[in-house]
Amino acid sequence: QSALTQPPSVSGAPGQRVTISCTGSSSNIGAGYDVHWYQQLPGTAPKVLIFGNSYRPSGVPDRFSGSKSGTSAYLAITGLQAEDEADYYCQSYDSRPVFGGGTKLTVL
Amino acid sequence: EVQLVQSGAEVKKPGESLRISCKGSGNSFPNYWITWVRQMPGKGLEWIGMVDPRDSYTNYSPSFQGHVIISADKSISTAYLQWSSLKTSDTAIYYCARHTYYGSGSQFRFDPWGQGTMVTVSS
Numbered sequence: 001q002s003a004l005t006q007p008p009s010v011s012g013a014p015g016q017r018v019t020i021s022c023t024g025s026s027s028n029i030g031a032g033y034d035v036h037w038y039q040q041l042p043g044t045a046p047k048v049l050i051f052g053n054s055y056r057p058s059g060v061p062d063r064f065s066g067s068k069s070g071t072s073a074y075l076a077i078t079g080l081q082a083e084d085e086a087d088y089y090c091q092s093y094d095s096r097p098v099f100g101g102g103t104k105l106t107v108l
Numbered sequence: 109e110v111q112l113v114q115s116g117a118e119v120k121k122p123g124e125s126l127r128i129s130c131k132g133s134g135n136s137f138p139n140y141w142i143t144w145v146r147q148m149p150g151k152g153l154e155w156i157g158m159v160d161p162r163d164s165y166t167n168y169s170p171s172f173q174g175h176v177i178i179s180a181d182k183s184i185s186t187a188y189l190q191w192s193s194l195k196t197s198d199t200a201i202y203y204c205a206r207h208t209y210y211g212s213g214s215q216f217r218f219d220p221w222g223q224g225t226m227v228t229v230s231s
Contacts, residue, residue, distance in 0.1 A: 002152070036217045038153075045203055045224050046153065051217040052210055089153050091218070096169060097143065102152040 003028055004090055004100035011106040012080045020103045022073040022090030033093040035073035037066055040087040040102075049088070050075060082107050110134050112142075112204050112222035119228045120194050127190035128225045130204030137185035138162050141207040143218060144178060144189045148200045158207070159187055194229045201226050 005023040012018040022035060029035055034053050038046040048057055050066035053073060065076045073090055085107045090100040115129040130142060144156040157168035161180040168178070180187040187204055202225050205218035 034215050038218070040153075045221040046205075046218075047221065048217050048219040051219070052215070055210075057219070087152075091153075093215070096167065097155045097158075097218075099145075099153040099155060 002101045003094050003098040004092060006088075006090060006100040006103045008101070009104045009106065011108055012077075013108045014080055014082065016080050017076065017078045018080060018105065019077075020075045020088055020090075020105070022075070022092075022100050024071050024073075024092060024094075026071060028071075028092045028094035028098060029068065029073060030071035031094075035066070035068055036091045037064075037073075037075045038089045038091065040089065041083075042086070046089065077105070080107055110136065110206065110220055112206060112220055114202075114204060114222040114225045117226040117228070119230070122194060122196055122229055122231055124194050124229075125190070125192050126194055126227065127188050128202060128227065130187045130189075130222050132185040132187075132206070135185075138182040141216075142180065142187040143205050143207060144176075144187075145203045145205060145218075146172075146200045147203065147224075153203075156189070156202075161185075161187065194227075196229050196231070198227060199229050 037050040039049045040046040053068040054066045063079050067074050089102045111133045138161045143158040146154045156172045157178045159166045159178045159180045161182040177190045204222040207216040208219045209216045
C-alpha cells in the first residue's frame with residue numbers, strides 16, 4: 001500500500017490533454033514536502049520529469065507541467081504525443097522517500 | 109554530466125549471496141547521497157534505502173531493513189547493494205539514483221538514475 005495514490009491508468013488521443021493525480025496525506029504532501037514526477041519509458045530507467053512540484057529540468061518539453069494543492073499533486077500533459085506513452089510515478093517524502101504506485105499512460 | 113553506471117545482470121540461486129554496484133562519474137560522487145530502488149516484474153518503484161558516501165551512513169526502509177545492506181566506497185565512487193541470502197522474491201530490477209538537492213537545499217530529487225541491474229533468483 002503506497003503512501004501516495006495514483007490512478008493505475010489514464011489514456012488520451014494524440015493532441016489531447018491528460019492529468020495524473022497523486023494523492024497523499026498530512027504526513028507527506030500535506031506536510032509541505034515537495035512532489036517530483038518521474039517518467040519511465042518501456043524498458044528504461046526512470047528519469048525526472050518535474051521536480052519541486054512544478055519545475056522542469058532542462059530538456060523536458062513545456063507540454064509537461066506540475067502543480068500541488070493541499071494533500072495532492074498533479075501532472076498535466078498537453079498536446080499528447082505517441083512517445084509520451086510510459087509509466088509515470090510521483091514521489092515525495094514521509095519520514096523517508098515514498099513513491100506513488102505509478103500510472104500507465106496509453107496514447108490511443 | 110554526472111552518470112551512474114550499474115553492474116550487469118545477475119542470475120543466482122536461493123540462499124546465495126550477491127553484491128551489485130553503482131559507479132559514479134566525476135569527482136563529486138562523495139558529496140551526494142545515493143538511493144537504491146527496487147522494481148519487481150511488472151510493478152512500481154519501491155524505495156529500499158540510501159547511503160551517504162562521505163561517512164557510509166545509511167538509512168533503510170523498514171520493508172528492507174535486515175534483508176539488504178547498502179554501502180559505499182568513496183575512494184572509487186561506488187555504492188553497493190548486497191544480500192547474504194537471496195530469495196526468489198528478490199527477483200527484480202534494482203536502480204541506484206543520486207540525491208540532487210535544489211532550492212534552499214533541504215529537499216532533493218532522484219537525478220540521475222543508473223541504468224538498472226536485473227537480478228534473477230531461481231532454483
